[in-house]
Amino acid sequence: MTITTLPLTECALLLRPDDDVAVLTRELTAGTRVRTTGGEVTVTTDVPRGHKLALRDLAPGSQVHKYGQSIGVATTGITAGDHVHSHNLGMDPSVGADGQAYEFGTVHTELPDTARERTFQGYHRADGRVGTRNYVAVLTSVNCSASAARMIADQFRGPALDAFPGVDGVIALTHQSGCGLVTGSVGAQTLVRTLRGYARHANVGGLLVLGLGCEMVPIQSLVDDLDLPSDTLVELLTIQDSGGVRATVAAGAERIRRMLPELDRRRREPAPVSELVLGLNCGGSDGYSGITANPALGIASDLLVAAGGTSVLAETPEVFGAEHLLTRRATSPEVGRRLLERIEWWKEYAAAGGGSLDNNPSPGNKAGGLTTILEKSLGAVAKAGRADLSAVYEYAEPVSGPGLAFMDTPGYDPVSVTGIVAGGATVVCFTTGRGSVFGCRPTPSLKLATNTEMYRRMTDDMDINCGRVVDGTAGLEEVGAEIFERILAVASGEPTVSEGLEIGQEEFVPWQLGTVT
Template sequence: MSHISSIATGTSVLVMAKGDDVAVALRDLVPGETIDLPDGVLTVVAAVPSGHKIALGHVDAGVTVHKYGQSIGVATAPIERGEHVHSHNLGMDLGARVHEFGTVHTELPVPTERRTFDGYRRADGRAGTRNYIAILTTVNCSGTTAKLIADRFRGGVLDRFPHVDGVIALTHQSGCGLVLESEGAQMLVRTLNGYAAHPNIAGVLVLSLGCEMTPADVILSGGDLPADTLVETMSIQETGGMRATVAAGVEKILAMAEKLDERRREPIDISELVLGLNCGGSDGYSGITANPALGWASDVLVANGGTSVLAETPEIYGAEHLLTARATTREVGLKLIDRIDWWEKYIVTGGGTMDNNPSPGNKAGGITTILEKSLGAVAKAGRADLAAVYEYAEPMAVRGLGFMDTPGYDPVSVTGLVAGGATVVVFTTGRGSVFGCKPTPSIKVGTNTELFLRQGDDVDINAGRIADGTASVDEVGAEILEMIIAVASGTQTASEEFDVGQEEFVPWHIGAVT
């Protein structure tokens, strides 16, 4: 894939790689207008919306169409030069991709200065970016009670505890009727373990109903909680019902807040940050602006010894060969292929295909196939070597670039990343997302300026300036990196200002419920 550093102001179309069959329209193109290209004049045959693709030459039906120097599908009808290329004439390429292992290595620039953020040093040595109290529920039956307790701390109640970031109720839709040895139950327990032990959570109240399959001791036993995490457990049945539990829970959390408010931030090297990479509501600009800029920031963090983890397995499908080539070992690459194979079987059992992934919004924004979406999405991972592959919610213990197996559904994906230890998330969006995340702050990067002007209250950084020709990928990448450090030090993101992120805790639910 090409690395776009900057786009000239006034450019009408962008060719992503030499030999591509399509270019991306950087503005709405109208029939009859002409565009000067190195190989001659391109006459627009049909209207091409901004962010969509225009054909650079004739393509016969059944022939592969290339963008980013890679296949994004097969022509389902003859395509003429200057024609709009989208769902009406481009379909999925089902051909197998060739996977190499460890054949691509990039030496990242060695940092000339050490950078720090102001974080919370936990007893186990890890570094937190927030100081939260969490109510973890063992089962859906205790969810409402947990929310009632957390609601008591809204509206300024915590003002006398300025060093406590908040009280969050982390509720879910499972916990009963599970076979604890099953894949689904183990995934839920692993997720809850990860949140209980998270460095951004300093106090935990585990709230159970009292008769579920996932009791409190299971949630606390496998999480390797830092020794300085304050822990309380309550059973609604044993406490005397909802009203009594809410009253008792409030008292327990107030006592935690008194102690946790004494904790202070301190300078910590950015090598101890764990960055989660995610995207949602992608469009034709995602692979041109926000994702490559985030990839730049990710590379700098990795070069500094930090950890950065890509996710959303269905949204790297068709581009996974670019990651396996960067794997540090054959075993790492094969583990990624194993997760791809699992997804292919999983999707078939649900009656779908991997190409079901591009949403109507993705397609309206110019993305046609999952191959095209994945090639743009993988740019978030920059150019670093792939050092590790994790299962969902598995602790992300290897420094460098990693990949976690998650669905493409944003709340489920980010829940897995946070359970694995992500202390900051950067979330790119083209169509416009209002996603937030607690206890980990989520920085949202918009892919186009029109989105930023329309929905700027929800977006922290406008990467659309790259497509406008007013900023380079490196410049926006540096802006993202500076915001990662600032947010890790306590600066609030747009979603935090709106108090968004509690409802976005959504563990991945698979398997039978008896």
Template structure:
């Protein structure tokens, strides 16, 4: 999908919006438009907020509304040219899509090794490449969460880390589960896979695994699955064995203090961009997401893949209705089948909980102009660029394939990002139109604003303004190249806005599946 020229007839007095494909029957308003505005051969029959849609042709009842040359919904009443097109006159309905497996697969033209982009990474003893250097406290159960935070708080005392400038900090990753669950169910398996992904993450130089002692999620059961180099210091303990909270805080603090000298003995060195694993997520989306930030991120992904790197797209509910654009790029029927199987699972999952896939657009999404999940997904999938889909992973599975990949995660941002980081993402890119402020330690998260107004209002939270695309001062490809360089700079140690503000500890939220007992 490419951004087309602004919609205007020859001789029109002013532009009213952007048409994304010649076959579309709506355009997206550039600005708040008053009822009676006459432009581009249309007279607006109602006021239309910025980012919302205007009909450019008559759409009979039951006929599809088209944007991106794709169906985003169906008219519930007769829509006339100049009408405001939104939830009041458009509905979501399921319809058949042509998956055309592999139809758009093309050879990937890799940049020669000697010409590939590089960044300043931290190479671990086992060859893994980190972008940050943290010590972590992982918790087996919610019952150890407060104690873990008390230990992490000890390292926020002024001066304590001054002698260890190469250590980015000590982070406690706590969660709301770990007990009251089946000892052999899907919920426990997902939690343990998530914790394993963080334990093995290259951005941790060492960590403490902390439990209560009597929980279902026993530390020994998790630790037995870890593949961790002997040079990485690891300690495990439980509050019950240590003799209570205060004793555990003392013991945990001592254990981490002993790890600091070794953790500090690192330096950054030049490594190729092929060592990067880039996570892709969006949150607080608006109608500009699919026009500016998401396509720009997709352009950066295409560059990263050409340089041999890896990108991971998530949020399965937010590709629903656009999955056929990914199956067309699947390198094998097996990859396409796994993606479609996850779509079918979500249909069953939402139905079993008396929901609908169209429940996904939030009130903020709708206020920003997104009408249905179909419209949201068609914009969201643009984050994945245009290259081949090489693999599909389950939640928090370790990502081992190169190129553009997909991970099955919920649309809820903290849960999605947690799974992608557990899979190995060493940099996250997060697009937002309404203004999201999420971080995800130990991985840096770049915030990409979809529109200039929000960027200027929340400049202290945003890392890049992609609104310049719709403003007309830069193209998707130009912003994509700028973003690619920003990703490399971030991987080299440049701090993101969310890092400066201290985000990333509370946003660790593993996907909780199964019965709570």
């Protein structure tokens, strides 16, 4: 039998010199010999691409390091050359434990200010914000009006808007709540905050608020005392007062038709990069997410922040285990402690449901090479680049910017991005290794593939292939700069692949919290 011998650099990535594991860039079969700077290891079992290979022996209970950080502890003895995954790697109990020491504001990075003079072509709203799209939104106050909202939006699909090229579409923003909530509860406040965030969004030029008429979240409450831009065209309808579904659909469609000529007259004009609000999210992550797409997106985020723009990291359960890296970058102890408060809330929330934060990663994440939430989080925070952490927001809270902010959201993609968009994100970048087909109208979403194999398999659903970093055909800085340029192009009107497929209406999923009676 022929024994293959390979240098580590030809088959794996060692992310930090002292890491205990390397990430494979190709599948290795048992018996393959790998040359490292410390000698040679023999692969003990077949190891898939994107998974971890042990570079040294580790005793049971030893911390296992990747990115120079602990990603867990060995649950059995690990031999150099072993496949390191769920069968021999578990949660590190010292991470996030009571009494863990955190640093606040000890790390500051001067970002390259090379994009401050850059501009994009956006829609200037009357309140000074700048949108990247010009949509009409049919916003439902309650699930009871969801079907009627979809029927109204469907009147404007296909060639119905051909005469109004300046209008990006009519979307129905429906959800599963709006009644049965405890008035004044966290759940009710969260839903109303989300709906009001979409109502005043910079990408919404026309708004039809649609209700049944007897719900606990009345339509008027969604616009009362709301600082809507004065140029937002607003209509309110209830099904009960309009005479039923058929009459409501006819009336709603007619009111939108009256909006279209005025909305179509609006034109894109130059705006500084500082007016952009970028949402950062990931879904269907794999072993390459923290190596290619996430750090490349971090570079683009830093360019935006350095130019005076706003970037929003989210998914609180997916920063657990890496929160200490963010608190070090906090602009004040108060900002850092606010992040830790949200982490503690999530620990209690998960425990109340009979779980823990290490229930994440998902089965798909694990198939792609991720093992513990610590490993996933360390890769996920790379989306935030190196900028200082300037603020921490509650779910769907308006983001006032500028700078890098964090928003408390679940890790579930549609719920997370719904909160980010409600907060004001006008462009979203979404990294994926397994192949998410996400979209989030009225905000355009760029999907960034972490590996070339998936990009080629799902090329019609991906915008940028960041897998070239692993392939060796592009550097991380190069791909980060490419992402930044695409952000500006998309903000100026270039459609994303999800927009071409009209994906993003059903992905409006507000976070449901609290008691429903």
